[in-house]
Amino acid sequence: MNLRYDPADNEKFWSEIQQIPGYPGGEDIPLKTILIEAGALFQLPQVLSSVAGKQMGEVLTVMDATPMRRGADDLKPLVLEVLRQAGWTPRTVILEADESGQVHTDMPQIEAVKARIEASLPVVSIGSGVVTDIAKHACYLFERQTGRHVTYIVYQTANSVSAYTSNMAPVFMDGVKRTLPSRYPDALICDLETLRDAPYEMTAAGVGDLLAAFSSFPDWYLAHRLGMDSQYSMLPFELMGRLDEIFLACADEIRNRSLAGMAVLAKLIHLGGLSMSLTHATAPLSGYEHVISHTLDLIHETAGKPLAQHGSQVALAGVLCTSAYQIFLEEFEPEQVNIEQCYPNPEQMKALILGEFSQLDPSGKAGEECWSDYRIKLENWSKERDRLEDVLAHWSSIRRDLRSMYRPPDTVLKILKAVAAPLRFAELEPPVTETAAKFAFFNAPLTRRRLTLGDLLIFFGWERERLWQRIWKWVA
Ligand SMILES: [Zn+2]
Structure with a gap:
């Protein structure tokens, strides 16, 4: 290819x-x-x-x-x-x-x-x-x-x-x-x-890591439009091409481990690495799905357990995120946003973060580390209020852009299936439980300064419990 x-x-x-x-x-x-x-x-x-x-x-x-x-x-x-x-x-x-x-x-x-x-x-x-x-x-x-x-x-x-x-x-x-x-x-x-x-699970994970693009590209674009990322450029999109079409075309070669399949996957992986290196940001290929995956790693790490294959975990987190995008793009009503309520109180957020992460690390170190990065996001978010108003005012064109970048969860699953990658969190090694996945989906936005859809769900007061019931079924 x-x-x-x-x-x-x-x-x-x-x-x-x-x-x-x-x-x-x-x-x-x-x-x-x-x-x-x-x-x-x-x-x-x-x-x-x-x-x-x-x-x-x-x-x-x-x-x-x-x-x-x-x-x-x-x-x-x-x-x-x-x-x-x-x-x-x-x-x-x-x-x-x-x-x-x-x-x-x-x-x-x-x-x-x-x-x-x-x-x-x-x-x-x-x-x-x-x-x-x-x-x-x-x-x-x-x-x-x-x-x-x-x-x-x-x-x-x-x-x-x-x-x-x-x-x-x-x-x-x-x-x-x-x-x-x-x-x-x-x-x-x-x-x-x-x-x-x-080991083939590493190869399948390599495909999975790149499927992050279907949620990370829209996350990066949102962050850019909201004034929360100054490094945005179209370079990664141009460099990587249409990943869904490429993967569906070469899935058999990859699954059969032909040398041609190995070569094309190596090249895509290198293009992915370069997309991040050349923009001096991991954001092009690391959005909400990666912060969820990092939070799952934190859960396993603090429990002294091995970590699951990075890319396969990312891909399944990506199924959750693209599913959340699908619902968000369908149901978000900008005129219903109460701007005053989009800015949580920093002290309350700090207490929330320290409380949530003390469940994983009672020493409090992990919580402090998360808060030190999250508070930067919160400060910037308050400063860029004009940009939020602008996004809300131009939502229909922004939604169109987002729809061109994201791919629905069934596309992610179709590619994963075609390359014989894990399709459910329970298939990972070690398996990820619903409790862990839900903790990560809810709390991952609190771990980093990077803005993703996960933050908007919090800032807009989205009903996340109900959302979880609707998205978990894809990977349960
Ligand atoms: Zn990755």
């Missing part, structure tokens, strides 16, 4: 996308090599030499302890062997799992990798989202501290998340996920056989 913009075209790709309105002109983007091919593994030493500017030497390889396959081989020893045969000497860092059995992107992990980085030592991460984020952010912090660039190459082991082309890193701070500015890799290697042999 041919995409309008193909990141594997490298030079052609970069020169074409520079023409898209909203492209950050004048910004130096070091990510010049994206290799998406069968057998790309064997080109790793050559790419490393060209970006590191030397033929051989030591290289820091960052990975976790999870065994991975590539055909008949053990992937990680194979990658190290390919490097060795080309004259490189790998120094390996193995990231250790915590008591939940998983590695999480947090500061202790990042600091541990950073302590192993040296100025002229190139870094190759071999892993999926978490390993990539930890290694990437360690390189970034090292550079900030020393002022010296570290050559960093991503060897992507699954088509699972958009971390690989992202210049940001989601990091757990006091249990709450925060997106921090980080850096691009210098090169990205997608070996199609490696991606094919990744």
Whole structure:
């Protein structure tokens, strides 16, 4: 399947996308090599030499302890062997799992990798989202501290998340996920056989993460129209194309794990990452559905449980959000809004947040972390009252714009079904209960400064209990 913009075209790709309105002109983007091919593994030493500017030497390889396959081989020893045969000497860092059995992107992990980085030592991460984020952010912090660039190459082991082309890193701070500015890799290697042999639930999750667009695009547009986001541009829409049509056309290839299917999904994932990196915002692909997913992660994290596959959880949260959009766009009556009542009292909201989140974290830290971000949203919301009045006055045209961006929940489910992804929260591992999903749907808006439909439901005093009864049936 041919995409309008193909990141594997490298030079052609970069020169074409520079023409898209909203492209950050004048910004130096070091990510010049994206290799998406069968057998790309064997080109790793050559790419490393060209970006590191030397033929051989030591290289820091960052990975976790999870065994991975590539055909008949053990992937990680194979990658190290390919490097060795080309004259490189790998120094390996193995990231250790915590008591939940998983590695999480947090500061202790990042600091541990950073302590192993040296100025002229190139870094190759071999892993999926978490390993990539930890290694990437360690390189970034090292550079900030020393002022010296570290050559960093991503060897992507699954088509699972958009971390690989992202210049940001989601990091757990006091249990709450925060997106921090980080850096691009210098090169990205997608070996199609490696991606094919990744656990299929990761591939299905990669599709799910991108389906966020069906609620995050309208959320971002709403935030922009309401004066709550100054970074808005059309660049992500143009770059990614019509995702529903693309996915329905290539679902069989993805489900059958053909190399062509792996390639197209890798490209879409990279376009997703670049959509966020180039706009310096996660908002294009992270709206209400992501804050719900992050809240579910917080629930699991504080209970010491493993986290569900990010993208699959996001996709199901997206079903809830697109369903809420469908109802909201149908039933919202701007003339019935009482503007005076749209501005909740900050003290009451603070008490509400601390109360709700103390159920998860009795120490109160998570609640304080949420309030510190939420209060910024509340302040801006009060300041931008004119913009709310403007949105209400022009609702019919704004609703038309929103309808062109969102897709109904049955489209999301149709794509998930076509790629054999989980269709219900109970199918996630670990399963998400209705109680947890409802807590997240109601409270996720309270965790972040980002404005989404979830906030409008609160500000407009929408009957959320009744709404919940109507939307939960899609994913129950
Ligand atoms: Zn995501």
